Amino acid sequence: MKMKLLLPFLLCLSACHSSPEKIDEAAPQARQQDQLQADATAIRQLEIDQFIGDIRITPSDVAQVRVDYSIELHSATAAQAQQLLSQIKPVLQTRGDQLLLHIALGDAVPAELLLPRASFKLGYFIGSGSTRTVRYQQREFSLKSRPGRHSPAFFVHLNLQVPAGMTLKVQQALGDLYASQLRNPLELASPAGQIRLEQLQQANTVVTAATQLSISGHQGDITMANAGRQVLLTDIQGQIQARHRGELFSLSHLQGALQLNTQGGEVRLQQLSGPVTLQSTNAKVQLKQLQGSLRYKSKNGSLHLSQATGALDLSSYNGPIVLADGVQPQKLQIFSDQSVVQLQQWPLRADLIEIRNRAGLLQLPIPLPARCAPEQTTQRSSCYVDSAQISTSPANTTN
Structure with missing residues (x-):
């Protein structure tokens, strides 16, 4: 996901706490969890594309990428939450020497589902009755404000185990990323989230x-x-x-x-x-x-x-x-204006001290050190300290 595609979501960070689109945490919820695996023998890069959620990455001692995931979704009714959840599916696929992990959204998934949870204190704020078009994974969504309503929202937890060597490229809009004990080059982007890295070697x-x-x-x-x-x-x-x-x-x-x-x-x-x-x-x-x-x-x-x-x-x-x-x-050189x-x-x-x-x-x-003999002129004064020279221009000098 290109960084420029995320900008519309991030323009409101200073005012999102007042967004009418915040999710009701007491709304009905649906949840699913499962596991994905892929052979990584010939893989040089793992690319992760996620909109909202947490990502945790730890090392694996076998040539295999394993992804444990869970998805939770809130909506107006339990039936609607379950129906929307069936339209969301993590996908792990191989393209040459690259392995891609992304969250696929079905055509029936509404734009409002992309709105973040209230726990982030973030949201997509637009004026009453106005619309905004955004893009995510090659799809366009038109968002329209509806004051007084609670929009659906979902949240994805990813727990990955990866072997050493391959480059890890992670792009996510909202959420936290944690990685530890890895031996991998990393390319990371989480413009509205927290990144925490611990004990990385050869990275x-x-x-x-x-x-x-x-x-x-x-x-x-x-x-x-x-x-x-x-x-x-x-x-x-x-x-x-x-x-x-x-x-x-x-x-x-x-x-x-x-x-x-x-x-x-x-x-x-x-x-x-x-x-x-x-x-x-x-x-x-x-x-x-x-x-x-x-x-x-x-x-x-x-x-x-x-x-x-x-x-x-x-x-x-x-x-x-x-x-x-x-x-x-x-050696000491200082210039100030x-x-x-x-x-x-x-x-x-210091062998040489110069202050302008x-x-x-x-x-x-x-007191001034020994061998310091100020010499007063209309332009400048000099002070020699051992073999070092300190020179200053007076405050009223214009040159």
């Missing part, structure tokens, strides 16, 4: 969308095109490339390089081996225990750095930079 992971993302104990590279509103990463061995826009991006214990582009929210980084490249807009960044180098570029954001020993190249427009305790880089730069201690280990503070405020520790 290169690509996440194109997730509302919440949690990864712990990961061996392999991680790429995040849309990291989600809340991201929690810990104990990662591999490189990370991420784009994040949301509330929180937290990363600890990384053995590898980090490239992060973030907008808004809070960024917490701890115990990184580096190198780190960080570009932020309107983000509050806290970084401590960095062994590698750091290239930081920010607009309207802030950086609080402590316990860093690698080379630092810091640039900030209209945002503070604070170098706290334990910052002793081999309309910003506050604060050094809480002198980084005496344009139209801002530079706060240095007092």
